[in-house]
Amino acid sequence: MLQQIENNEVIDQSTSNTSIQTNIEKELLKNMIWLRMCEETLVKLYPEQEMRTPCHFATGQEAIATGVCQALSQGDVVYSHHRCHNHYLAAGGSFFKLAAELYGRLEGCSNGKGGSVHLTARDKGFIISSAILGEDIAVAAGSAFAFKIDKLPYVAVPFFGDASCEEGSFYETLNFASLNKIPALFICENNLYSTESHIDIRAASGATIHGRAKALGIETAAIDGNNVFEVYNTVKSVLPKIRSGNGPFFLECATYRWREHVGPNFDYNVPNRTYRSKEEQEYWINERCPIKSAKQLLLNNGTVTAVEIENWEASMQIEIDDAIKRAKQGTWPDVSSLLENVY
Amino acid sequence: MRNLKFAEAVSEGIIQGMEADPNVILMGNSISYNSGALGTTCEANKRFSHRVFETPSMENAITGIAIGAAAMGKRPILYHARADFLFLAMDQMLNLAAKWKYMYSGNAGTVPIVVRAVVGKGWGQGATHSQSLHSLFAHFPGINVVLPNSPEDAKGLLLSALTLDSPTVIFEHRTVYNNVGPVNEERYFTPIGKAKIVRAGKDITIVATSHMVTEATIAAEALAKEGVDTEVIDLRTIRPLDEETILESIKKTGHLLVVDTSWELCGVSSEIAGLAAEKAFYHLKSPVRRMSTANCPQPVSLPLESAFFPKASNIVRNVLNMLGKNSSDNIDIDLKDNFKGPY
Numbered sequence: 001m002l003q004q005i006e007n008n009e010v011i012d013q014s015t016s017n018t019s020i021q022t023n024i025e026k027e028l029l030k031n032m033i034w035l036r037m038c039e040e041t042l043v044k045l046y047p048e049q050e051m052r053t054p055c056h057f058a059t060g061q062e063a064i065a066t067g068v069c070q071a072l073s074q075g076d077v078v079y080s081h082h083r084c085h086n087h088y089l090a091a092g093g094s095f096f097k098l099a100a101e102l103y104g105r106l107e108g109c110s111n112g113k114g115g116s117v118h119l120t121a122r123d124k125g126f127i128i129s130s131a132i133l134g135e136d137i138a139v140a141a142g143s144a145f146a147f148k149i150d151k152l153p154y155v156a157v158p159f160f161g162d163a164s165c166e167e168g169s170f171y172e173t174l175n176f177a178s179l180n181k182i183p184a185l186f187i188c189e190n191n192l193y194s195t196e197s198h199i200d201i202r203a204a205s206g207a208t209i210h211g212r213a214k215a216l217g218i219e220t221a222a223i224d225g226n227n228v229f230e231v232y233n234t235v236k237s238v239l240p241k242i243r244s245g246n247g248p249f250f251l252e253c254a255t256y257r258w259r260e261h262v263g264p265n266f267d268y269n270v271p272n273r274t275y276r277s278k279e280e281q282e283y284w285i286n287e288r289c290p291i292k293s294a295k296q297l298l299l300n301n302g303t304v305t306a307v308e309i310e311n312w313e314a315s316m317q318i319e320i321d322d323a324i325k326r327a328k329q330g331t332w333p334d335v336s337s338l339l340e341n342v343y
Numbered sequence: 344m345r346n347l348k349f350a351e352a353v354s355e356g357i358i359q360g361m362e363a364d365p366n367v368i369l370m371g372n373s374i375s376y377n378s379g380a381l382g383t384t385c386e387a388n389k390r391f392s393h394r395v396f397e398t399p400s401m402e403n404a405i406t407g408i409a410i411g412a413a414a415m416g417k418r419p420i421l422y423h424a425r426a427d428f429l430f431l432a433m434d435q436m437l438n439l440a441a442k443w444k445y446m447y448s449g450n451a452g453t454v455p456i457v458v459r460a461v462v463g464k465g466w467g468q469g470a471t472h473s474q475s476l477h478s479l480f481a482h483f484p485g486i487n488v489v490l491p492n493s494p495e496d497a498k499g500l501l502l503s504a505l506t507l508d509s510p511t512v513i514f515e516h517r518t519v520y521n522n523v524g525p526v527n528e529e530r531y532f533t534p535i536g537k538a539k540i541v542r543a544g545k546d547i548t549i550v551a552t553s554h555m556v557t558e559a560t561i562a563a564e565a566l567a568k569e570g571v572d573t574e575v576i577d578l579r580t581i582r583p584l585d586e587e588t589i590l591e592s593i594k595k596t597g598h599l600l601v602v603d604t605s606w607e608l609c610g611v612s613s614e615i616a617g618l619a620a621e622k623a624f625y626h627l628k629s630p631v632r633r634m635s636t637a638n639c640p641q642p643v644s645l646p647l648e649s650a651f652f653p654k655a656s657n658i659v660r661n662v663l664n665m666l667g668k669n670s671s672d673n674i675d676i677d678l679k680d681n682f683k684g685p686y
Contacts, residue, residue: 110446110448112448113448122451127451128446128451130438130439132438132439135407135435135438135439137404138403138404138405138406138410138411138435139407139408139439141404141407142411142412142415143415144411145411146411146412146415149394149412150415168431169403169404169434173401175399175401176399179399341448341449342444343444343583
């Protein structure tokens with residue numbers, strides 16, 4: 001996807017600004033729908049017990065992955081955490097390879113050895129995701145540090161959640177990033193919950209996440225992470241400064257996880273799952289859905305038609321169904337490969 | 344061949360590694376001063392100052408940063424003035440670096456970081472400045488664990504580590520910094536995963552790690568006067584472990600004593616004893632013995648500290664006892680602790 005957008009932009013330079021804007025707005029909506037349809041397909045199939053890997057579904061958080069990745073260029077790199085399907089797909093990772101990975105097949109992006117939280121699509125700039133909180137913040141900063149050493153115009157982007165901002169790695173990395181003015185774009189997806197623990201009982205009063213970054217001398221912004229246009233435009237506007245050596249930027253994006261921490265259910269359908277109310281969940285699902293609001297906006301201003309969206313969805317469904325079918329028929333890794341790639 | 348001190352050999356290895364590969368960089372706290380890193384980075388700092396990076400105290404994130412830089416093609420050498428600080432770096436080293444190649448089946452590339460860590464001993468270094476964590480790290484597949492004793496190996500093993508796909512941790516015992524020995528001026532590679540017979544003998548095998556190779560060699564010379572022909576094996580690497588050299592020696596001598604710089608329980612001395620029991624049982628003429636640090640944290644007070652470490656005189660007593668020989672009470676061969684502190 002990074003490659004594709006780069007090409008689009010090159011082509012679009014000959015057309016009017018309005019046309020560029022229209023194309024990008026449509027692309028943003030289309031990409032979010034792709035992420036949603038992929039993830040919700042996995043959600044539906046998950047209870048079949050054929051994907052034997054803990055999945056942290058990210059339904060509801062599409063705008064951040066889409067808005068950030070669509071603003072990046074070839075050569076930029078992305079890192080993610082346990083809730084990584086959206087980031088992998090938004091960067092251009094193959095859905096077939098994701099599904100095959102979840103089914104434990106050789107055709108998976110990590111040949112079936114990684115599972116849901118250990119994805120890679122290096123050729124798309126999605127280097128890796130890993131499960132331990134705070135890890136990828138430092139690792140992405142290391143890639144940014146390498147870009148700085150080599151005087152390359154690339155940016156490294158870690159996606160991480162609000163709970164990662166409680167880890168020591170977060171503070172250590174931000175200090176280093178600020179000190180060395182590395183080309184990193186820190187994307188915090190604040191979805192309010194760490195497993196089942198609300199941020200209000202985890203954060204000191206008044207200690208906003210972006211405020212912590214600011215205290216370390218990093219330029220920051222806090223935005224609506226469910227507004228894909230705001231995410232995209234913010235990232236697009238800060239990237240040139242990051243690339244030109246002004247140092248890192250920290251973006252806190254407010255969002256919400258629709259489904260349970262790990263697994264396919266809505267919490268309100270799970271007995272004794274009382275850590276958040278049904279009303280709160282329904283508010284975010286019905287009133288704050290990033291796709292619903294983007295769709296409405298683009299339909300209202302005539303950027304896209306309902307028929308266009310239906311056509312996208314129909315062709316995406318065909319692609320998804322085909323990918324699932326092929327993934328389920330994928331090859332089991334031979335036991336002889338158990339010890340391969342340790343060193 | 345000229346003789347070099349241990350620190351000079353490490354320094355020469357670093358320089359030749361940096362000359363051969365422009366991607367080799369150094370990172371650590373206080374490494375960019377002439378007094379830093381026990382003198383091992385002074386020359387690199389003079390010759391390649393733009394590739395020597397001073398870092399804040401951030402053992403966790405700096406390891407992640409090294410990994411992220413390595414993912415972009417760098418070969419970082421990280422320095423820790425005391426190995427005890429590696430506890431803070433274990434997540435990145437073991438949850439990510441050691442697993443990187445395997446988890447993503449090689450599709451995300453490799454992260455061949457090299458971590459140097461100095462192990463303290465004596466002059467009241469105390470419980471948290473004197474631990475050698477090699478057995479702990481060696482538990483995990485995917486990482487190389489190296490313990491040089493001679494200047495020659497310090498250089499050759501470091502240069503080898505800089506050619507591997509996998510991460511390496513090198514434990515440099517403070518006491519082996521006293522060692523002086525012949526070092527080839529060329530850039531050469533000492534194989535990682537291959538033990539060295541430093542003294543050939545036929546009566547008993549002593550397998551030793553790091554500084555204990557020095558103690559075992561002193562003991563072997565004293566034992567020769569008692570008519571005991573001792574074979575001393577310097578493990579050099581404990582992961583991968585060179586089983587063949589150990590087993591061949593046991594088959595020859597029939598007796599095995601293992602001497603290590605860390606604790607027995609779940610330690611490398613137990614691993615070697617287990618190896619002998621499993622694969623050389625019928626060649627053993629006496630029970631295997633282990634000598635290691637006492638089963639307590641390291642105390643500071645002089646008589647307690649002195650009793651804490653295995654030393655040459657005790658090795659002699661153990662060997663004579665294993666072979667059914669009498670030993671005199673006064674064996675005056677132990678190294679005088681000439682370390683004047685404080686660091």
